[in-house]
Amino acid sequence: MHNLNLDFISSLLLTQYFFFFLFSSLAILTSIIAIAAKNPIHSVFFLILVFFNSAGLLILLGSEFLAMLFLIVYVGAIAVLFLFVVMMLNINYISFKKQTLASQNFVLPAGILIILLFLVELFSLTEQGVLVNVISIFGQNSIFNVEDFWHIAQNFFSKNLDYIALDSKHLGSELFTNAHQFGIIYTGYIYYFLISSVILLVAMIGAIMLTLHRRVGVRKQNIYKQISRDFEKAIKVL
DSSP states (O other): OHHHHHHHHHHHHHHHHHHHHHHHHHHHHHHHHHHHOSSHHHHHHHHHHHHHHHHHHHHHTTOHHHHHHHIIIIIIIIIHHHHHHHHHSOGGGOOOOOOOHHHHHHHHHHHHHHHHHHHHHHHHHSOHHHHHHHHHHHHHOSSOOHHHHHHHHHHHHHHHOTTTTOOHHHHOGGGSOHHHHHHHHHHTTHHHHHHHHHHHHHHHHHHHHHHOOOOTTOOOOOHHHHHTSOTTTTOOOO
16 A cells, blocks of 8 residues: 555656646747747747746646736736737838847857856756766766666656645645735745836836837827917917
């Protein structure tokens, strides 16, 4: 009976790991496509897919309320607003110019630097034994061995990704409810919340400035000036 429980728990953890890597890889892929797409409408559609994958990650972390709120607010409101704003824009005015050689020489090293920083941060959060075992496999065996990599990956999952299967009994269920997680945004992370609101305000002002086209020579009616006009000076004899 004990072995059956261990097999069930291990299969459940492997399922959670599979969905974790599925949602995270799809989120990274769709975010890259959303940035690289030349058509703004396609970028918004891939941005919606990023929101869906992020909601799946929140469900795996046990924050169902935040996941549903994420879908309702970001997908149901903001993404649809982005889509309507992009559709209202006159894309003919937007010229997609090719990047110059100087900009390409700047973007490529910056991207490589960001990837290296991400890898350093990833390996700093994990144990050094995982990297040593991978290097030893390449040094000892010239043929790719799937079983060795499977054991290393299983060990890595069990030690470094246990927060996915977080047990609320050990941490206190009253401290990790969805309402408490939602309230942390307005208490512990209030400054980050204000910064994100300012960023959204700047994006909204930028969208308004893009769609605002002022025309010269348009006749407008000034009601206050018409009412305050003296009737004796309103009629002129030519």
